[in-house]
Each structure stands twice: as structure tokens, then as C-alpha cells.
Amino acid sequence: MSKRRVIPGFGMSLGFSITWLSLIILIPLAALFIKAAGLGWEEWRELLGSPQVIAAAKLTFGASAAAATVSAVLGLLVTWVLVRYEFPGRRLLDAMIDLPFALPTAVAGITLCAIYAPNGWLGEILASLGIQAAYNWLGVFIALTFIGFPFVVRTLQPVMADMGKEIEEAAATLGAGRWTVFRRVVFPLLVPALITGFTLAFARAIGEYGSVIFISGNLPMKTEILPHLIIIQLEQYNYEAAAAIATGMLVVSFSLLFLINLLQRRIDWQNR
Amino acid sequence: MSISIQSIRKTFGSYTALEDISLEIPNGSLTALLGPSGSGKTTLLRIVAGLEFADPGSGKILFHGEDVSEISTGKRGVGFVFQHYALFRHMTVAENIAFGLSVLPSGKRPSKHEIRDRVKELLGLVKLEGLDKRRPHELSGGQRQRVALARALAIRPKVLLLDEPFGALDAQVRKDLRRWLRQFHDEIGLTTIFVTHDQEEALELADEVVVMRNARIEQIGSPQAVYDTPRSPFVYEFLGNVNKLTDTSGSHQYIRPHEVEIRFAAECDPSTDELGTIQHLFSAGPVASLSIRLDNGSFLDVEISRKILDEMCLDQKDRIAVKVRS
Amino acid sequence: MSVRNVTAESAPVRWLLISAAIGVLGLFLLLPLAAVFVEALRKGWEVFLASLHDEAALSAVKLTLMAALVSVPLNTLFGISAAWAITKFRFKGRSLLLALIDLPFAVSPVIAGLVFVLLFGAKGWFGPWLSEHDIKIIFAFPGIIIATIFITFPFVARELIPLMESQGSDQEEAAVTLGARGWQIFWRVTLPNIKWGLLYGVLLCNARAMGEFGAVSVVSGHIRGKTNTLPLHIEVLYNEYQFSAAFACATLLALLALFTLGIKSVVEQLSGHSSSAKH
Numbered sequence: 001m002s003k004r005r006v007i008p009g010f011g012m013s014l015g016f017s018i019t020w021l022s023l024i025i026l027i028p029l030a031a032l033f034i035k036a037a038g039l040g041w042e043e044w045r046e047l048l049g050s051p052q053v054i055a056a057a058k059l060t061f062g063a064s065a066a067a068a069t070v071s072a073v074l075g076l077l078v079t080w081v082l083v084r085y086e087f088p089g090r091r092l093l094d095a096m097i098d099l100p101f102a103l104p105t106a107v108a109g110i111t112l113c114a115i116y117a118p119n120g121w122l123g124e125i126l127a128s129l130g131i132q133a134a135y136n137w138l139g140v141f142i143a144l145t146f147i148g149f150p151f152v153v154r155t156l157q158p159v160m161a162d163m164g165k166e167i168e169e170a171a172a173t174l175g176a177g178r179w180t181v182f183r184r185v186v187f188p189l190l191v192p193a194l195i196t197g198f199t200l201a202f203a204r205a206i207g208e209y210g211s212v213i214f215i216s217g218n219l220p221m222k223t224e225i226l227p228h229l230i231i232i233q234l235e236q237y238n239y240e241a242a243a244a245i246a247t248g249m250l251v252v253s254f255s256l257l258f259l260i261n262l263l264q265r266r267i268d269w270q271n272r
Numbered sequence: 273m274s275i276s277i278q279s280i281r282k283t284f285g286s287y288t289a290l291e292d293i294s295l296e297i298p299n300g301s302l303t304a305l306l307g308p309s310g311s312g313k314t315t316l317l318r319i320v321a322g323l324e325f326a327d328p329g330s331g332k333i334l335f336h337g338e339d340v341s342e343i344s345t346g347k348r349g350v351g352f353v354f355q356h357y358a359l360f361r362h363m364t365v366a367e368n369i370a371f372g373l374s375v376l377p378s379g380k381r382p383s384k385h386e387i388r389d390r391v392k393e394l395l396g397l398v399k400l401e402g403l404d405k406r407r408p409h410e411l412s413g414g415q416r417q418r419v420a421l422a423r424a425l426a427i428r429p430k431v432l433l434l435d436e437p438f439g440a441l442d443a444q445v446r447k448d449l450r451r452w453l454r455q456f457h458d459e460i461g462l463t464t465i466f467v468t469h470d471q472e473e474a475l476e477l478a479d480e481v482v483v484m485r486n487a488r489i490e491q492i493g494s495p496q497a498v499y500d501t502p503r504s505p506f507v508y509e510f511l512g513n514v515n516k517l518t519d520t521s522g523s524h525q526y527i528r529p530h531e532v533e534i535r536f537a538a539e540c541d542p543s544t545d546e547l548g549t550i551q552h553l554f555s556a557g558p559v560a561s562l563s564i565r566l567d568n569g570s571f572l573d574v575e576i577s578r579k580i581l582d583e584m585c586l587d588q589k590d591r592i593a594v595k596v597r598s
Numbered sequence: 599m600s601v602r603n604v605t606a607e608s609a610p611v612r613w614l615l616i617s618a619a620i621g622v623l624g625l626f627l628l629l630p631l632a633a634v635f636v637e638a639l640r641k642g643w644e645v646f647l648a649s650l651h652d653e654a655a656l657s658a659v660k661l662t663l664m665a666a667l668v669s670v671p672l673n674t675l676f677g678i679s680a681a682w683a684i685t686k687f688r689f690k691g692r693s694l695l696l697a698l699i700d701l702p703f704a705v706s707p708v709i710a711g712l713v714f715v716l717l718f719g720a721k722g723w724f725g726p727w728l729s730e731h732d733i734k735i736i737f738a739f740p741g742i743i744i745a746t747i748f749i750t751f752p753f754v755a756r757e758l759i760p761l762m763e764s765q766g767s768d769q770e771e772a773a774v775t776l777g778a779r780g781w782q783i784f785w786r787v788t789l790p791n792i793k794w795g796l797l798y799g800v801l802l803c804n805a806r807a808m809g810e811f812g813a814v815s816v817v818s819g820h821i822r823g824k825t826n827t828l829p830l831h832i833e834v835l836y837n838e839y840q841f842s843a844a845f846a847c848a849t850l851l852a853l854l855a856l857f858t859l860g861i862k863s864v865v866e867q868l869s870g871h872s873s874s875a876k877h
Contacts, residue, residue, distance in 0.1 A: 007686045007770050008780045014687075017680040017695070020672075024747055025701055028713035031723065035716055074622050081619035085612060093620070095863040096627045102802065102855035103630075104809025105707075106829040107848040110836050111630045114637050114845070121633060146626050168605045169323050170358035170420075174372035174427055175346035178607055184375070188362045200703075207706025209812035210829070214836065227708035227812065234712065234816060239721055246709040253704045323604050345604055 029250075036247035039240060047244040052221060053229060060226045061252070063137060064205035067144035071201045072194055074145070075152025082153070083160045100150050105210025112143050113214045135217030140225065143211045148201030155197035159190060192267055199260040203253050273336045273430040273463050274299045275320065281330035282315055289315040290326070291487040297465060297480075299336075302457050304474035305467045307484035308510070313467045314435055316484070320465065321433050322348045335430060351424030351462075355436040357416045359408040365419050366391050366404035372427035394422040397456075414445040425462075434466035438473060450477055471511045475499060483507050502526075515572050517596060525596075529561065529575040533595040536584070540593035548572065550590045555581060562586075564594060572596075634852045638845035649835075649843035650850070657823045658831035659850070661742070665814075665827060666807040669746040674800050677754025682784075685762040686770065696759070702751045710748045711816025714741060737819030742827060745813035750803045757799030761792055794865040805858040809851050 039047070047053070081087075082094050100108065115121045116133040126133045133139055163186070171181045209227040216223040224232075226249055233242040275297040282290040290312045297303050305313040318324040320333055322345030332341045340348050360368050369391045373382055382390065395401050398418040408416055417437065424432065437453070438446045454477050457464055468474050474481050475495040483490040483498060483506075491503045502508040508526045509516070515532070517525045540547055548566040555561075560581040562574045572594060586592065606612065639646055649655060680699060684692060702710065716722050718735040728735060735741045773787045789796075811829040818825040826834065828847060835844035 005687060006774050007767060008774075008783065009682060010687050010689075013679040013683040014689070017676060017683050020676045021680075021695075021698055024744070024751055025698065028717060028748070029701075029705070031717050032709070032713045074626075077615065078619045078622055081616050084606070085616055087616050089620075091863075093623050093627070095859055096623065096631075098859055098862065099627050099631065099855060102805045102809075102858045104805075104811060104829050104848075104851045104855070106811040106832050107634065107809070107851050107855075108630065109811075110832065110841075110844055110848060111633045111637075114633050114841075115629060121629070146630070149622075149626065164358075165605045166354050166356060166358035167360065169345075170352065170354055170423075171360075171371065171375075172604045173321060173323070173345050173350060173352040174375065174423070176371070176375040177346070178611075180375050181605075184371075185360055203704050207704070207709065209706060209708050209815075227706050230706075230708050230712055231816060234715060237721055239716060239719070242712055243716060246706075246712050249706060250704075250709065257704055 032243055032246060032250075035239065035243040039244060043240065044244060047241045048248055052224070053226075053245060055221045056224045056226045056229050057248075059137065059140060059223065060206060060249075063140045063144055063225075064202055064208075067141050067148050067205050068198050068202035070141075070145050071148035071152050072198045075149045075156060075197055075201075076190070076194065078149070079153050079156040079160055083157060097150050097153050100147050105147075105208070106214075108146060108211040109143070109214035112139075112146060112211065116142060116215060134215050135219065136223060139215040139217070140212055140223065143215050144205040144208060147208050147211055148205055151200040151204065152194070152197030155193045155200065156190060159193040163189060192264055195260060195264060195267075199257060203257055206249060206253055275431060275463060275465070276334035276337070277316070277320065277331070278334065279331035280316070280319060280326045280333070282312075282319060282324065282326050288487050290319070292331075293487075293489060294331075295482060295489065295492065297463060299463055300461045301479045302454070302464045302477065303466075303480045303482060304478035305465060305482050305484060306469070306471060306474040306510075307490075308469055310486075311484040312487040313469075313482075313484045317433050317435055317465060317467050320431070321345055321350045321352045323352070349427070349430040351421075351427065351429030351432045353417075353420045353424050353432070353434040353437055355439050357408075357420040357440075359416055359419060359423070361408045363407070364404065365395075365400065365406050365408070365411070368408070368419055369394055369423045369426050371423060390426060394426055397425070398422045399452075412445075413441050414449055417441065417449060429462070432462045432464040434464070436468060437466055438468070438470075446473075453477065475511070483510065485510075513573060517570065517572075527596060529573040530559075532572065532574045534562075534574060534576065534584075535593050535595070537591040537593050541595075544595050544597045545593040546596050547591065547593055550586060550588050550592055553581075553586070553588050564592065566594070631852065631856075634845055634848050638842060638849045640845075641842040645842050646846045646849075649840075649846035652843070654823050654826065655828075655831060655843075655847055658826045658828045658847070661739070661826065662808050662828040664739070665742050665746050666804050668743050669750055669807050670800060670804050672747060673750050673803055674754050674796075676751070677756075677758055677799060677803075678796070680755045681758035681762050682788075684759055686767050699752050699755050699759075702748060705748075707749055707810065707812025708816055711745050711813040714744055714748075714817055736817050737821065737825060739825065741817035742814050742825065745817045746807050746810050749810050749813050750806045753803035753806060754796070754799040757795050757802065758792060761795040762788075765791055794869045798862050798865045801858045801861050805854055808854060 078097075082090060082097075113120065113134060116123045116126070116139060118124070118127045118132060118134065120134070123133055131138070133142060167185060167189075168181050171185045176184065207227060209225075212225055213228055216225060216228075218224050218228055226245055230242045230245050233239075233245065275295075277293055277295040277297075280290055280293045282288075293312075293316060305316060307313045315324060319326050322340070322343065326333075326341065332339050334340065335348070345352075360371065363371070366388075370387050373387050373390065376382075391404065395404055398421055400415060400418055400422070403411065403415065403419075408419070411419065421434075438449060441449065450473060466477070475498075478495060480492065481495055481498050482492050485506055491498050491507050493501075498507060499511050502511060505516075505524065505526070508514050513529050515527050515529065517527065519525065535545075537547060546566045546568065548564040550562055551565045551571070552563040553560065555578060558578055559575050560578050562576070564572045564574055566572055574594065607615070680695070683689075684696060715736055717724055718728060718741065719725050720729065720736070722736075735744070769787050769791070770783050773783045778786065808827075809829055810827075811833070814827055815830060815833070818827065818830060820826060820830060820834065822831075822834065828851060832844050832847045832851075835841075835847065
């Protein structure tokens with residue numbers, strides 16, 4: 001690496017970026033970890049081992065994993081149709097995929113509630129079938145799927161669009177039927193992107209707050225998510241407990257992203 | 273297996289890719305579809321493979337007298353090698369080659385053992401022994417090309433179709449592989465069609481050359497026939513370098529650089545010769561090429577052997593006589 | 599127009615898949631969007647307009663606009679500068695910097711709010727010092743700003759980095775050889791090439807800034823008419839069972855989201871056309 005750079009502005013742009021990053025992100029996050037590090041082993045056990053936290057953790061991670069899985073399936077279907085087929089309204093739907101990114105979470109939250117609450121648009125129909133879709137696990141799952149599936153679509157879309165027809169034609173000339181081509185050739189090539197999309201959806205779901213708290217109903221021990229527990233602890237000025245829960249969540253999220261990154265590198269065949 | 277293409281027509285919307293194409297390809301021959309891009313050669317190859325279908329009601333494709341026009345590509349028994357190989361990059365070389373056998377319905381599928389033996393045999397055939405566990409991105413261009421070929425051959429195809437088989441390779445690899453493919457074809461004797469835009473490749477490799485242009489066939493014949501007796505100015509110009517001379521009446525005459533005879537200006541025979549000046553002279557290698565500016569203003573490329581050049585002691589700016597009429 | 603296509607499914611399968619996808623998208627995108635507007639107008643235009651003219655609503659809109667007005671330019675500046683450093687130079691720690699920029703994506707908004715409470719709250723590190731000097735950050739406007747900046751931190755950078763990476767540095771180097779200096783290169787060579795991506799990044803950043811809920815909820819203290827942003831105001835209305843008013847305010851944010859998506863489509867078309875024209 002040479003010290004002399006042709007394009008100007010290296011010192012200034014890097015300096016400003018790192019300063020801003022440190023002030024806004026790194027130092028505040030460090031404050032959280034320092035706070036958490038000050039807790040003893042017993043305190044950790046007490047704070048994270050309470051039945052309320054365990055119930056919330058089960059709900060948060062369980063519903064997030066389920067929602068990310070369903071997002072992956074729905075995302076694959078939607079991406080396939082958007083990339084492969086021409087039909088009226090395709091462009092509009094394609095543009096709309098990002099709606100869950102752009103729509104404020106509080107708006108999403110009250111809207112999903114209006115749809116799935118027992119007296120809501122679909123909730124009423126579901127209720128007549130004996131299905132309750134709000135203020136329970138299912139409601140949380142629906143909200144997290146709404147938030148998650150655009151991640152899958154947007155990671156799959158470029159990969160699918162770049163795949164090209166040749167490879168499928170090659171499989172067809174060798175005698176493979178459509179389903180075999182998908183199962184043995186197309187799908188394996190989509191797996192890395194699918195895993196990335198799943199992980200992004202999962203990580204986002206773990207921390208999601210606004211779109212969930214309305215439809216979850218926040219019933220203690222039943223439908224409380226971890227972020228909501230943090231808020232409860234903060235309202236009681238119990239900073240230690242809030243920091244402990246937050247640290248636990250971040251550790252899980254970060255290690256998840258890190259693991260997936262490793263896995264991704266191992267199965268990345270695209271490095272031709 | 274002979275291939276018979278009978279009045280095939282193909283349009284994409286308002287664009288005509290093939291206009292009433294008929295062609296007979298004898299069993300065991302190596303045929304080149306030669307033409308510039310957009311001439312329809314790749315479309316024709318894809319129709320033979322069953323990757324595209326001719327316009328409804330236009331014509332038929334027969335394999336050994338049997339109409340295959342309605343048969344899907346996977347059941348036609350064609351081996352197709354794609355321009356960019358289209359190897360499955362998540363599979364090893366061996367898995368790529370075995371793919372066609374492993375997707376056969378369970379009744380017809382060979383046992384795992386048989387498949388392994390066949391893969392080994394094919395790796396030997398394409399001279400890639402020991403690379404079975406590699407993945408496509410770990411291979412060179414030429415190696416990938418041969419994996420693609422082995423994969424196509426694994427299903428024991430009745431015809432072999434290659435789309436621009438050397439298009440993506442370096443010049444040297446290209447030459448080696450070309451020679452190897454010719455030898456390979458002679459050994460296994462499979463009816464083979466390949467598409468190319470490189471006239472040198474077509475002339476050197478093929479038994480028969482089909483020159484295409486603007487969705488039509490311009491000429492069919494042996495390499496020698498299409499080179500020596502081109503049927504149209506297009507074929508003349510497309511196959512090798514050629515000088516285009518316009519005489520006073522405005523009609524054109526074509527003459528290849530190596531067909532031009534030269535002599536000293538003093539020996540000029542006005543009935544057949546034109547006088548000119550050597551503008552540029554390039555003499556590295558066994559053949560020397562001269563760029564001559566004729567006195568009537570036109571330029572002429574001439575190729576003569578180094579020996580003649582040295583004997584005549586020619587140099588730039590020398591005056592010279594060129595025989596252009598017989 | 600080919601009748602058959604080797605790499606396409608048969609018509610029934612195709613229509614089944616298309617219908618299923620449209621069903622999913624209808625359920626997850628169109629239905630919620632329709633619900634916002636229908637619920638907002640359920641009690642008629644008068645209630646709708648009155649909800650927007652409400653004093654608390656107006657002050658929430660004002661606060662939201664101000665928060666965006668401060669945080670978006672700052673993050674835009676950061677985005678451009680980070681993208682410049684990362685795409686125009688190779689240096690040690692470059693990939694670490696890239697990863698750190700993405701960090702806020704993996705942090706729950708509630709945690710983002712929490713970290714600032716830990717720093718500036720009454721019982722936080724700087725809490726005593728701040729109250730001695732009578733400076734309010736948490737439960738006040740500065741807290742809202744900081745939390746918003748944290749949440750919207752990566753958006754402009756994330757939009758610009760892949761764009762500038764794909765464009766390479768050839769043009770900037772050419773400008774240097776032609777004698778251009780510093781800002782001239784940026785204004786005259788780089789900016790014209792990235793303007794559409796930058797515009798979308800800024801709009802997305804803005805949409806998130808105006809719509810942020812979790813982080814702001816933690817630091818704002820929900821003081822009506824004072825520290826309630828529009829999303830917080832919506833929550834308050836909803837919890838008070840003023841559904842029509844809540845959805846009326848929600849339409850403003852939904853329209854902002856639609857506007858952002860609309861600009862995105864336009865930008866994609868424009869940049870798609872200009873890039874295909876180059877090749």
C-alpha cells in the first residue's frame with residue numbers, strides 16, 4: 001500500500017467518518033457494555049433468569065425464527081414471480097416490496113392491529129374460524145413476517161436476475177425436467193442469498209418494536225417481547241436490568257450475524 | 273445420425289431470425305455454421321437442440337428421418353455445449369458430468385457404480401483425469417470447456433451441438449483445443465454442428481461450412497469450395513482477406529492477396545498488369561505482406577513468400593507491376 | 599413470440615405461482631396500505647381534518663420535521679464522507695469500518711434509545727453533571743435528535759457505497775490528471791454520477807427519521823405537545839381509543855412512505871437508463 005494517494009480527501013473523509021461513527025454509535029454502545037460488564041454473575045442470573053425474561057426471550061426468538069423462515073419461503077415465491085414472469089401490475093408490486101422498510105413501524109403496528117384484531121378486517125373472518133390472530137403468538141409472528149419478507153426478496157432478486165438462462169437450458173438438454181432443474185440447479189445457487197435474507201429478517205425481527213407492540217397486546221408472561229421488557233425496566237429506572245436484557249439481545253444478534261457470515265463464506269460458490 | 277432441417281422459419285416479434293432454412297447434415301460429419309452476429313446461426317443451432325421452437329407450421333427437424341420437431345430438448349438426445357459452458361458451479365466436475373445420468377427416471381438410471389465408471393471414462397476421453405473433485409471456478413477456460421463437452425457426451429447423445437465453442441478462450445488455447453476437437457471428432461465420429469463467427473476456425477475445422485447472413489443461408493460447401501469459389505460478394509469478403517477491384521465499367525472483381533502475382537515494373541504487361549508503388553511492407557514470418565498503391569489510386573494487399581521477396585530485393589517505395597487480370 | 603419456452607413453467611403452474619405471489623403481496627402490502635386510509639376516513643372527512651388540525655398533532659408534526667431537519671443533513675454528510683473514504687481508497691480496517699456502519703441495523707431501536715438513557719438519563723453517567731448545569735437531553739428535543747441520528751445512521755452510506763464502488767475511481771483519477779483539485783472533483787465529477795442514488799438515500803433516511811418510533815419512544819418521555827413526535831402521537835391516540843385520529847395522522851406518514859417508494863422507482867428507472875446508455 002503506497003502512502004501517496006492520487007485522489008484527495010482521504011484524511012478528511014476517513015477522519016470525519018470515524019469521529020461521527022464513534023460519537024453516535026461506538027461510544028454509546030460501549031457505555032451499554034460497560035454498564036453490563038459491571039454486573040456480577042449472580043446479578044446476571046437473577047436479571048436474565050427471571051420467568052418473565054425467559055418467557056419474553058422464548059417468544060422473541062421463537063416468533064422471529066418462525067417469521068424469518070416463513071419470510072424465506074414467501075420471499076422465494078414472490079421473487080421468482082417478480083423476476084421470471086411478466087404480468088400486469090408487476091412493476092407496481094415490485095416497487096411496493098419496500099413498503100415495510102419505508103412505512104413507520106408504529107403505522108404498521110396499528111394497521112396490522114386493525115386488520116387482524118378479533119373485530120378487524122380479517123380478524124373477524126379468522127375469529128369465525130376459531131383462529132385468534134392478534135394479542136397472541138400468532139399476532140407477533142404476523143407482524144414480524146410483514147417486517148421480514150422484503151429482506152428476503154431484496155437479497156434474492158439480484159442473484160436470481162443475474163443467474164441467466166444458460167444454466168437451466170444446459171440442465172434441460174441433459175434431460176432434467178422443470179422441477180428437477182429447480183431442485184438440483186436453481187435452488188442450490190439461491191441458497192447463499194436465501195440464508196442472507198433469512199438472517200437479515202431474523203436479526204431485524206429480534207429487535208423489532210413498533211410494529212409488534214400493538215398487535216402483541218403485551219400480556220405479562222404471554223405476549224411480551226424483549227424490547228418491551230427493556231422499556232418496562234426503564235420506566236422503573238432499573239437501568240441494570242435494562243442493560244442486561246439489551247446486552248443479551250445484542251450478543252445473540254451479533255453472534256448470529258457473525259456465524260452466518262462464516263457459514264456464507266464456506267458455501268459461497270459464486271466466487272468464480 | 274443425419275440431421276435434416278426442412279424449411280425452418282423463426283421470428284421474434286417483428287424480427288426475423290431465420291427465413292426458410294433447409295439444410296442436410298450427413299451422418300458423422302463436422303459442420304460449421306458460420307456468419308456474422310445476427311445472421312441467425314445460433315438460433316438455428318438452438319432450434320436443432322430443442323431450446324427454441326420454429327414458428328408454428330413452418331417446417332421440421334428430422335434426426336435420421338424421424339421428426340423431432342415436437343420432442344422436448346431433454347428427450348432429443350442432443351449434447352449441447354454452451355458458449356460460456358454453463359457449468360453448474362455448485363457441483364464438482366464429476367457431479368457436473370454425471371448430472372445427465374443422475375436425472376434419468378429411476379428405471380433407466382444407471383447404478384451409482386456405473387455412473388462413476390462412465391464419469392471416469394469421460395474424464396479420460398477429454399484428458400482431465402484427476403480433476404473430478406474440482407469445482408468449475410478452480411479450472412482454466414480450456415478445462416471448463418472440456419468439462420462441458422464431457423457433460424454433454426455423458427448422455428450418449430446422437431448429435432453434438434457447440435455454440436461458439438472457442439469464443440471465450442485465449443488465442444493459444446483456442447488453437448490447441450481446435451486441433452484437439454478435430455481429432456476427437458474423428459475418433460468418436462459423432463454428427464457435430466458448431467457455430468462460429470471466425471472464418472479461420474470454420475475453414476480449418478469443418479467438413480462442411482454453412483455460411484449464413486441475415487437469417488438466410490448464403491452458401492453450403494466444403495471449406496475449399498466456399499473459399500475458392502464463393503457464390504456471392506458477401507461470402508468472398510467474409511471468408512478471408514480479399515481485394516475488391518473496381519474496373520472502369522464499374523463492375524467489381526475479387527482477388528485474394530495470395531493469388532496476386534507481382535513482377536518488376538520493367539516487365540509490366542499492360543494487358544493484364546497494373547503499375548503501383550509499395551506503400552508498406554511487412555515481412556516477419558514465412559509470408560510477406562505488401563500494401564501496394566496502384567497508380568489508379570486504389571490499394572491492393574498482396575501476400576508473397578519471403579523467398580520471392582528476398583530474391584526480388586523489394587523494399588518500400590519500389591515501383592512494381594501487379595497482375596490483376598488473367 | 600415463442601409459444602414454448604424451455605426455461606419456463608407450464609401455463610397452469612405459472613398462473614398458480616403468480617396468483618399465490620399476488621395473494622401474498624396483497625395480504626402483506628396492499629391490504630395494510632388500504633387499511634390505513636380506510637380507517638382514517640371511517641368517521642368522515644371532518645374528523646379526519648380535525649385530527650390533523652389538532653394542536654397536539656400540529657406540534658408533533660413540527661417536532662418530527664425538526665428532528666428530520668437536523669438528523670438527515672448530518673447523516674448525509676457522514677454518508678458521503680464514509681462512502682468517499684471506503685470506495686476511493688484501500689486502507690487497513692476498511693472492512694471493519696464497513697461492518698461498523700451496518701451495526702445500527704442489528705441494534706433494536708429500543709436499545710438505541712436505552713444507550714442514550716444510560717449516558718444522559720437522570721441516573722446515567724452524565725446525568726448528575728447535566729442536571730447541575732440545567733441541560734436536558736433525555737425527555738427533551740436533543741435526545742430525540744440523537745436517537746434519530748443513531749437509527750438513520752447507515753442509510754445514506756449504504757446507498758452510496760455500492761453505487762460508488764461499481765463506478766470505480768477512473769473518472770476521479772482522470773479529473774486529477776486534468777488538474778482538478780479537492781472539492782472540484784467531488785462537485786463536478788463524482789456528484790453528477792451519484793446524484794440519483796444520493797437522493798434516494800437521503801429520502802429513505804428522511805422517511806426513517808420521521809417514522810422512527812422505538813428509539814424516540816424511549817428517550818422522549820411522551821410529553822404531549824412537547825416531546826411527542828408524529829409516531830408517538832399516533833401511539834397515544836391509539837391507546838386512548840381515538841382510532842380515526844390515530845389513522846388520520848398515520849396517513850401522513852404512509853403518504854411519505856409512498857412518496858419515498860415512488861421516488862425510488864423513478865430513480866431506478868433514470869439510473870437504469872443512464873447506465874445502460876453507457877455500455
